[in-house]
Amino acid sequence: MKIGERTCKTILGKSGIGSVDYAVNPYLGCGHGCVYCYARFMGRWGGHAHEEWGSFVDVKVNALERLEVEAAKKAKGVVLLSSVTDPYQPVERKYELTRGSLKILLEHQFPVSVLTKSDLVLRDLDLLRQFDRCDVGFTITAYDDRVRKVFEPGASPVEARLDALKRVSEEGITTWAFLGPILPYLSEEGLDGLLDELASSVNHVLVDRLNIKSGNMPQIRRALSEGYPDLQPLFEAAVGKESGYYAKFKREVSEKCRVRGIPCDIIY
Numbered sequence: 001m002k003i004g005e006r007t008c009k010t011i012l013g014k015s016g017i018g019s020v021d022y023a024v025n026p027y028l029g030c031g032h033g034c035v036y037c038y039a040r041f042m043g044r045w046g047g048h049a050h051e052e053w054g055s056f057v058d059v060k061v062n063a064l065e066r067l068e069v070e071a072a073k074k075a076k077g078v079v080l081l082s083s084v085t086d087p088y089q090p091v092e093r094k095y096e097l098t099r100g101s102l103k104i105l106l107e108h109q110f111p112v113s114v115l116t117k118s119d120l121v122l123r124d125l126d127l128l129r130q131f132d133r134c135d136v137g138f139t140i141t142a143y144d145d146r147v148r149k150v151f152e153p154g155a156s157p158v159e160a161r162l163d164a165l166k167r168v169s170e171e172g173i174t175t176w177a178f179l180g181p182i183l184p185y186l187s188e189e190g191l192d193g194l195l196d197e198l199a200s201s202v203n204h205v206l207v208d209r210l211n212i213k214s215g216n217m218p219q220i221r222r223a224l225s226e227g228y229p230d231l232q233p234l235f236e237a238a239v240g241k242e243s244g245y246y247a248k249f250k251r252e253v254s255e256k257c258r259v260r261g262i263p264c265d266i267i268y
């Protein structure tokens, strides 16, 4: 992992995501290195165009300084940590920019929404529990940790994420799971067991399909050929435009959530 340092002009940026107002991305790049990551286009900025996504992270070393200034001036609104990086990726242990951001946002009374694949979020429960409005979401793509090893090599194991969700929920903080991107057939394996576990630890789930964008298909193909070679033709057919795979999955996951009493939003 190549870790660099850079400065940013602004950090509390307007977000195009409907449920939040701002996004804070303290890092450029992401050590979780997910194969399907849509944020890989970020590599084009900062001189990383030819580097493998997941092999570099730039730390925005003046992020907290900027946030102090911007949080004091901007209208209050929900802040997402983060939209094009993971706020609790491994470098956060050392740099603590997410923790520092939470302190500033708490001081200025901005509600926060956290989305991560790392149980490092537990380190910051002391801050998260002080917000009047705060939610913590974990992305879980599949129940089988072998899928995580192939598609999300740097992220926390699935079991650690599920345990962390329980811990956060026990604090009385709103929790949710982002089931996505749904990887054809792989995300279906063990889905009942996953939803059984989530039923007692999340307030709702959000489900999204896999989109082929930002040049992620070559990496997906490589991961499939290394980890699931027999599945490759079926997988590729399922993500194709003419496929009915995701319509069927939508019906099935909606029903599985309904019988467990889990509110479920499907966003595709």
Ligand code: SF4
Residues within 6 Å of the ligand: 030, 031, 032, 033, 034, 036, 037, 038, 039, 084, 085, 086, 117, 152, 155
């Ligand atoms: S954790 Fe999120 S931002 Fe990081 S590589 Fe994975 S999908 Fe991309």
